[in-house]
Amino acid sequence: MKWDWRRAASHASFRIDYRNILAGAVAGLGGAIAIGAMEWFSVAAHYPLFVIPFATSIVLVIGSPEAEPAQPRALIGGHLVTTLVGLAVLKLTGPQAWAAATAVxxxxxxxxxxxxxxxxxxxxxxxxxxNNLPWxxxxxxxxxxxxxxxxxxYVWHRWLRRQSWPRRWL
Known part of the structure; x- marks a missing residue:
């Protein structure tokens, strides 16, 4: 059992190198900047930040830009589709706990x-x-x-990181 733990620890340490630390720091900086912008937006729109559901989207789009769920179609469309479903269920049922689960x-x-x-x-x-949110x-x-x-x-990946993003728009 000790050898399995040591082997796992040694494999994990291979990820801790200059390149991974730098990539993580750059992604973290991008996420922090994006969250700061969303915080500003939440104040301007008079919605508390916890109601704006983008923190995990930011982590995904900045940290794993090549992933299919990080592409614009999924990013924008997913948020629109799920919000529309939530609003339709709310309109039909009211703000019930079972309705929230059904909407998800x-x-x-x-x-x-x-x-x-x-x-x-x-x-x-x-x-x-x-939260019985309006349309x-x-x-x-x-x-x-x-x-x-x-x-x-787009700006973060194309202009600052000099990487291609997105793989496709639709």
Missing amino acids: GLSILAMYLTGTFHPPAGINPLLVVS SFLLAPVLAGALLLAAFA
Whole structure:
């Protein structure tokens, strides 16, 4: 058993090198800047930051830009689709706990069917139904925030990191 632990520890230490530390620091800086911009946006839009569901999206888009859920179609579409599902369920049922759970399940199905699977967007229907949010939540902060995040990711990856992003827009 000791050897398995030591072997795992030695393999883990291989990731701790200058290149990985630098990549992690750059991704962390990008995430911090994006969260700061979202915090400013939340104050301007009069929505608390916890209601704006983008922190995990920022981590995904900045930290794993090559992943399919980090592409603009999934990023923007996933947030829009899940919020629409949440708003529709809220309109039909009211702000019930079982309705929030149903909205999350239906949102997963909707993302699969529309090709917009973005796991961080799964929180949107829960927020919408649990907090009885208005239809305006779809435009601000969701649509505006998703577009701002996509623009930030584009600038971050293309101009600052000199890397290709996105792999495709749609």
